[in-house]
Amino acid sequence: MYYTNNTSSLLLNWYEQSKRNLPWRNTKDPYKIWVSEIMLQQTQVNTVIPYYKKWVSAYPTINSLAETDSDSILKLWEGLGYYNRCLNLHKAVKIIVSNYGSSLPKNPNVFKTLPGVGEYTAAAVYSIAFSDQLPVLDGNVKRVLSRILKICRFTKYNKNRILSKLKSWIDKNNPGDFNQAMMELGSTVCLPKYPNCRMCPLKSICKGFETGRPESYPLPNKQKPIPRYLVLTGIIWKNNSFLILQRTGYRHLTNLWEFPGGKIQSNRNPKLQLTKILTKKYNLKVSIQNKIGCVNHQYSHFGINLTCFNCKVEDGSVPIGIQPYRWIKQHEINKFAFPKANHKLFDIMKDN
Ligand code: SF4
Known part of the structure; x- marks a missing residue:
C-alpha cells in the first residue's frame, strides 16, 4: 500500500x-x-x-x-x-x-x-x-x-x-x-x-x-453538578388497562411513552401531591391506592428518583392535555418505546 x-x-x-x-x-x-x-x-x-x-x-x-x-x-x-x-x-x-x-x-x-x-x-x-x-x-x-x-x-x-x-x-x-x-x-x-x-x-x-x-493534556473541563429530581408517577387503571402518555414538546426523551406524573420538591405526603399533579396537569380524577415501589435512574444530564403508586380512575375521567394517550394492557408494553426508568418500574410491576 x-x-x-x-x-x-x-x-x-x-x-x-x-x-x-x-x-x-x-x-x-x-x-x-x-x-x-x-x-x-x-x-x-x-x-x-x-x-x-x-x-x-x-x-x-x-x-x-x-x-x-x-x-x-x-x-x-x-x-x-x-x-x-x-x-x-x-x-x-x-x-x-x-x-x-x-x-x-x-x-x-x-x-x-x-x-x-x-x-x-x-x-x-x-x-x-x-x-x-x-x-x-x-x-x-x-x-x-x-x-x-x-x-x-x-x-x-x-x-x-x-x-x-x-x-x-x-x-x-x-x-x-x-x-x-x-x-x-x-x-x-x-x-x-x-x-x-x-x-x-x-x-x-x-x-x-x-x-x-x-x-x-488537554486540561479537563470543569464538570457541572448533575441535578437529581424527585418524581411521582401513577399507574392509572381502568378495568384491566392502564394509561400511558406520549412525551411531546420535550427536549429530552421526546416521543417516548411514559406514565403520568410530575416532579416534586420533597417526598412529604406523596399521595396528596400525586392527586394534585394528576388533577392539575391532566384533569384526571383518581383514587390513589398502594405504593408499587421506587426506582433510581441516572440519565446523562440528570438523575431521577421515581416513586410509583397504583391508582384507579374515576368513571368518565379522561386525561385532558396536549399529549397523545392510550389505555393499554400489560402485555402490550412491548409495542411502545419507554424511557429506561419506566422499564425498571415494569420489572417491579411484574413482581407485584
Ligand atoms: S498520542 Fe497519546 S498514546 Fe500516543 S504517544 Fe502521545 S500521548 Fe501517548
Missing part, C-alpha cells in the same frame, strides 16, 4: 494490524456508515453493535427507513438513549427521499444541513464512503492531537491548529481509513487517564509523550 506521508504511513500500518472488526467497517454504503456514526455519538462501541445490526437488518436502505413510522423506529432505538438522534435521522432520510432521489447529496456541505448532521458526521461519512479528504474531529481525535501538539485548552485558535495539522496528514488515497485510525487510536491507545504510549505508532512525534506526563 502506498501512503501519502510519513505520519499517515505510521498510523495506517498500525491500524491495519490493530483495528477492531466492527460491523460498520465492512461496508462502503454511506447510509449504513451514517447510521453507525449517529449511534456512536456519546455511546460505547459495545453498546452500539447489537443496535446497529438490528437497525440495518430492519431498515437496510434509506427508503425503508423513510417509509417507517416514528413509533417503530423509537422502539428499535429503545435503550440506546439520546432519542433525538433517532428522530433526526428519520427526518433527514425523508428529506433525502423527497429532495435528493434517495441518495446522499453530492456535496457534504449540503448533507451537513440535514437534521442531526453536523461537521463531524459529514466528514466521517464522506471520507469513509466517498474518499473525500475531510478530517474528522471527535472527542478522541481532539485528545490525541492535544497531546501530540501539547495543547492545554480547546480554544478556537487551537481547534484551527489541530485541523490544519490533520489536513496536512490526511492520507490522500485513504482518507476514510486515516480518520478511522485516528479515532481508533484515541479509543484504544491514547486513553483519557492512562495513555498506552508504549503501543502508540505516533510517539515519535508526540510532544506530550516527551514531557513524561501526556495525560495532563
Whole structure:
C-alpha cells in the first residue's frame, strides 16, 4: 500500500494490524456508515453493535427507513438513549427521499444541513464512503492531537491548529481509513487517564509523550453538578388497562411513552401531591391506592428518583392535555418505546 506521508504511513500500518472488526467497517454504503456514526455519538462501541445490526437488518436502505413510522423506529432505538438522534435521522432520510432521489447529496456541505448532521458526521461519512479528504474531529481525535501538539485548552485558535495539522496528514488515497485510525487510536491507545504510549505508532512525534506526563493534556473541563429530581408517577387503571402518555414538546426523551406524573420538591405526603399533579396537569380524577415501589435512574444530564403508586380512575375521567394517550394492557408494553426508568418500574410491576 502506498501512503501519502510519513505520519499517515505510521498510523495506517498500525491500524491495519490493530483495528477492531466492527460491523460498520465492512461496508462502503454511506447510509449504513451514517447510521453507525449517529449511534456512536456519546455511546460505547459495545453498546452500539447489537443496535446497529438490528437497525440495518430492519431498515437496510434509506427508503425503508423513510417509509417507517416514528413509533417503530423509537422502539428499535429503545435503550440506546439520546432519542433525538433517532428522530433526526428519520427526518433527514425523508428529506433525502423527497429532495435528493434517495441518495446522499453530492456535496457534504449540503448533507451537513440535514437534521442531526453536523461537521463531524459529514466528514466521517464522506471520507469513509466517498474518499473525500475531510478530517474528522471527535472527542478522541481532539485528545490525541492535544497531546501530540501539547495543547492545554480547546480554544478556537487551537481547534484551527489541530485541523490544519490533520489536513496536512490526511492520507490522500485513504482518507476514510486515516480518520478511522485516528479515532481508533484515541479509543484504544491514547486513553483519557492512562495513555498506552508504549503501543502508540505516533510517539515519535508526540510532544506530550516527551514531557513524561501526556495525560495532563488537554486540561479537563470543569464538570457541572448533575441535578437529581424527585418524581411521582401513577399507574392509572381502568378495568384491566392502564394509561400511558406520549412525551411531546420535550427536549429530552421526546416521543417516548411514559406514565403520568410530575416532579416534586420533597417526598412529604406523596399521595396528596400525586392527586394534585394528576388533577392539575391532566384533569384526571383518581383514587390513589398502594405504593408499587421506587426506582433510581441516572440519565446523562440528570438523575431521577421515581416513586410509583397504583391508582384507579374515576368513571368518565379522561386525561385532558396536549399529549397523545392510550389505555393499554400489560402485555402490550412491548409495542411502545419507554424511557429506561419506566422499564425498571415494569420489572417491579411484574413482581407485584
Ligand atoms: S504517544 Fe501517548 S500521548 Fe502521545 S498520542 Fe500516543 S498514546 Fe497519546
